Amino acid sequence: MGCSQKNGGIKNMIEIEGRMNPALIESPNGGWYVVAGGAWIPVPEGTRLSDINWVNNPQKSPALGASSYTKEVKGSKGDTYTVEVWSDGRTACNCMGFLYRRKCKHALALKGKV
Structure with missing residues (x-):
């Protein structure tokens, strides 16, 4: 910026x-x-x-060839979210928090930071 x-x-x-x-x-x-x-x-x-x-300056997409895995994560209110983690460290989640802030507790938990 x-x-x-x-x-x-x-x-x-x-x-x-x-x-x-x-x-x-x-x-x-x-x-x-x-x-x-x-x-x-x-x-x-x-x-x-x-x-x-x-x-x-759009948000960068994962590098070509970066591998990823997807996991279903249960939220605090019982909802289930889909979190994707790439080998280069990027994450994505379909919860509203991630859509708004580009980070959330579901993705951080999968990366081992919560």
Whole structure:
């Protein structure tokens, strides 16, 4: 995730990397920020989306050839979740916590971290 000023013709463009389309946000204290799925990066007041050059940085998928295994894990409320663990250490789970935060106790338990 990063931000830099680039000369893109007549005016400077603000470049931001992220996995989501950028958004401009005015904070309650009056500061302006651009966000693309990560850190809030301060920008000058009056910045428009047309001043932003977005570099799409999607989440990396598992490396080709990385082996994986899948296991059913029982959740604390009795639900069953499917957790996949790749040989390179990445995990995936179909629970809402993982879908929202990209980590969950089910995947961590399978990796031996809980």
